[in-house]
Amino acid sequence: MNNTEIVIIDDSFDMFDPLVVELREHFPAANVTVINNPDEGLKFVLANLSKKIIVLLDYNFKTGQPKGHDILLKIREVTSLVYVIIMTAKQFSTIPHTELVDFVNNDALAVVQNTADTAEILKLVSKAAQQLSVRVDCVLEQWISNHSEDKQNEPYLTTSTGETYTLKDILKEIRKQSDFGKKMERNIIMLAIDLLTRGKKQVSND
DSSP: OTTEEEEEEOTTOOTTSHHHHHHHHHOTTSEEEEEOSHHHHHHHHHHTTTSEEEEEEESOOSTTSOOHHHHHHHHHHHOSOSEEEEEESSOGGGSOHHHHHHHHHTTEEEEEETTSOHHHHHHHHHHHHHHHHTSHHHHHHHHHHTSOHHHHHSEEEEOTTSOEEEHHHHHHHHHHTOHHHHHHHHHHHHHHHHHHHHHHHTSOOO
16 A cells, blocks of 8 residues: 555544554555544645545534535545545434435445444455555556656657656546546556457467
8 A cells, every 4th residue: 555645534533543543553554644624634635646545534524614525526526536435423314315325426435434343444445445456547556666767757658739748647647537637547448458358369269
């Protein structure tokens, strides 16, 4: 989980909370951050989109502050590549149906009671980490890391309009889910499928 941010956005947590301690012990290569203010948490997430991010997001903050539902939607306006786990002290039956639908439609990884056993939440974070390891941007990041620093930062691709991107730029654009990033992500997947299909044609049926 190198270069991974585990961000807890919850006004009832601090760095000495048992869950935070467990996260730091189970994922020593990750950076675990606790942010008590939802707006500040959102700013932090959006400022770190070049990294792999897993967010543990409180559903309900103090009066006058945005709800976790609102923060999720704002994250999704920018990127679909941040894993979000919603934590709530409320009974699920009291959460408005429209918000539950939004959680599903906006790819919240899970909705869990914040009083749940720590092991259950760690399991969800592990699931997110596993999904991160096989995602296009994360596999690309691993491939990029095998190149020298100079190679990573030199111009790698020039578009038809003259824009130049380094390998790191391409990774950042994919994680930001910009129009260019989405096209590159699709092109990488299509190339992988093409190579796989070609390989299959060469495999004997014996």
